[in-house]
Amino acid sequence: MWVLALGLAGLAALLGAACFExxxxxxxxxxxxxxxxRAALSHHTANVVSSVNFDLxxxxxxxxxxxxxxxxxxxxxxxxxTRDERHVEPAPARVSPPVRRxxxxxxxxxxxxxxxxxxxxxxxxxxxxxxxxxxxxxLHLLYIAVDYRALRRIRPVGRYEVAxxxxxxxxxxxxxxxxxxxxxxxxxxxxxxxEFNTLASGGTVxxxxxAIGMEVASAVVVLLARFLDQAVEIEESPKPPSTPTSRx
Numbered sequence: 001m002w003v004l005a006l007g008l009a010g011l012a013a014l015l016g017a018a019c020f021e022x023x024x025x026x027x028x029x030x031x032x033x034x035x036x037x038r039a040a041l042s043h044h045t046a047n048v049v050s051s052v053n054f055d056l057x058x059x060x061x062x063x064x065x066x067x068x069x070x071x072x073x074x075x076x077x078x079x080x081x082t083r084d085e086r087h088v089e090p091a092p093a094r095v096s097p098p099v100r101r102x103x104x105x106x107x108x109x110x111x112x113x114x115x116x117x118x119x120x121x122x123x124x125x126x127x128x129x130x131x132x133x134x135x136x137x138x139l140h141l142l143y144i145a146v147d148y149r150a151l152r153r154i155r156p157v158g159r160y161e162v163a164x165x166x167x168x169x170x171x172x173x174x175x176x177x178x179x180x181x182x183x184x185x186x187x188x189x190x191x192x193x194x195e196f197n198t199l200a201s202g203g204t205v206x207x208x209x210x211a212i213g214m215e216v217a218s219a220v221v222v223l224l225a226r227f228l229d230q231a232v233e234i235e236e237s238p239k240p241p242s243t244p245t246s247r248x
Contacts, residue, residue, distance in 0.1 A: 044193040044201040046123045053127065054208040058186040061208075062171055065215055069168045072219045076161070079226040095145065103145030111138035118213035122202035128212025135213070136220035148232050157225045160218040167215025174207055 023029040040051035053061050114135030121127030143151040175186035183189040186208075194201040 041196075043188055043203055043205070044196040045203075045205050046197050046201070047121065047125065047127075049125070050121045050127050050202070050205055050209065054122075054205045054212075055188045055203075058175070058208060061212070062175070062186070065168060065171060065212060068216065068219050069164065072164060072223050075223055075226050079230055081229075089149075095147070100145045103141045107138055107141040107145065110141060111135055114138055114217070115213075118209060119199065119206070121209040121213075122205045123197060123199070128209040128214075129216050132213040132216025132218075133220055135217040136224070139221060140224060143228075148228065151228075155221060155225060157222060160221045160225070164215055164218035164222055167211050167213075167218060170211035171208060171215070174204055174211065178204070 023031070036052050036056060037048055039056055040046070040048040043051060043055060045051040045055065114131045114133075114137070117126035117131030117134060118128050119131075121131065139155060140151065142154065174190070178187040178189055179185050181189060188203040188205065191203045191207075193203045200206070
C-alpha cells in the first residue's frame with residue numbers, strides 16, 4: 001500500500017505539473033495540433049487522426065490492439081466448453097420476409113463499406129478499428145437474415161482466431177522491420193510516402209491500418225462467436241441419476 005501511495009502521489013505531481021503547461025482553454029495556441037498536422041502533411045497522410053494513431057503514437061495503438069487481443073483471448077478461455085456442457089444443434093429460426101430481405105441486401109453493402117473504411121483510413125475519417133467493426137457486423141447480418149446455422153457455415157471460428165493473431169503479429173513485424181532498416185520501432189520509414197491524397201500515400205500507415213482492420217474484425221467475430229455459442233449451442237449436460245447405495 002505504501003508503494004501504491006508513493007506511485008499515485010508521483011503520478012499526481014506529474015499530471016499537475018503538466019496541466020499548468022497546457023494552453024489556455026479556448027485560446028489560439030495549439031502546439032500539439034499544429035505539429036500533428038505538419039507531420040501528417042510531410043508524410044502525405046491526408047487524415048491527421050490516422051497519422052497520429054499509426055505514425056506519431058503507433059506504439060500506443062499497438063497497446064490498444066493488444067488490449068483487444070487479450071480481451072478476446074480471455075473470453076475464449078473463460079467461455080470454452082467444459083466437461084459438464086454439450087453442444088446441441090440450434091433450431092431453425094423463423095424470420096419475417098421484410099427483415100430477411102433487408103439484412104440480405106445490407107450484408108454485402110456493409111461488408112464493402114467496412115473494407116472501404118479500412119483501405120482509405122489514411123485519406124478520410126475511419127481506419128482499421130472502425131472498418132474492422134463494420135466488416136465483422138456485416139457477417140452477423142446473416143444471423144438476422146437467416147439463422148445461426150447459416151452464420152456458422154461462413155464463420156469458421158478457428159480461422160478467425162488465426163487471423164486475429166496474424167493481425168497482431170503483422171503490426172509488431174512492421175515495427176521491427178523499421179528497426180532493421182535503421183530507424184526506430186514503428187517509424188514510418190519503410191515505404192515511400194507516395195503522392196498526397198492517393199490510396200498509396202502515407203508510407204506504412206496503410207499497412208498498419210490493414211493489420212489493425214484484420215485484427216479487429218477477426219477479434220469481434222471470435223468474441224461474438226463465443227457469446228453466441230453460449231446462448232445458442234452450449235447447454236448443460238443432463239445429470240445421470242444417482243446410484244442408490246447399499247444402505248438405501
